[in-house]
Amino acid sequence: MQSLGQSRWAIKAYLALQEWRTFRLVRDGLIALKGMVGSSPIQSRDATIMEGMARNREIAYGSAEYKSGVKEFQGELEEIIQVSAGNRIPVVLARSSAT
Numbered sequence: 434m435q436s437l438g439q440s441r442w443a444i445k446a447y448l449a450l451q452e453w454r455t456f457r458l459v460r461d462g463l464i465a466l467k468g469m470v471g472s473s474p475i476q477s478r479d480a481t482i483m484e485g486m487a488r489n490r491e492i493a494y495g496s497a498e499y500k501s502g503v504k505e506f507q508g509e510l511e512e513i514i515q516v517s518a519g520n521r522i523p524v525v526l527a528r529s530s531a532t
Contacts, residue, residue: 441508 450456492499510526517524 441505 451460492502514524
């Protein structure tokens, strides 16, 4: 999701669209076309995701990237809690005292 930026709505829309076979066909066609035209070979989507995750191994505490990650994590937790509550599934959250 690196290429979509940090917008939760864009990422969620992209993930929802991936359930449509037509969307995946167009996406894969564009990736293949880019591979034929571009100078570097296209890697698999899994490799690209892993590269994006490993690119910045350290994130400075308090940096914009850190704050963005915290905001994304909070959004994901809120969504988990909302879905769980809607299905009457208890959720227990704990905070580690380790630093």
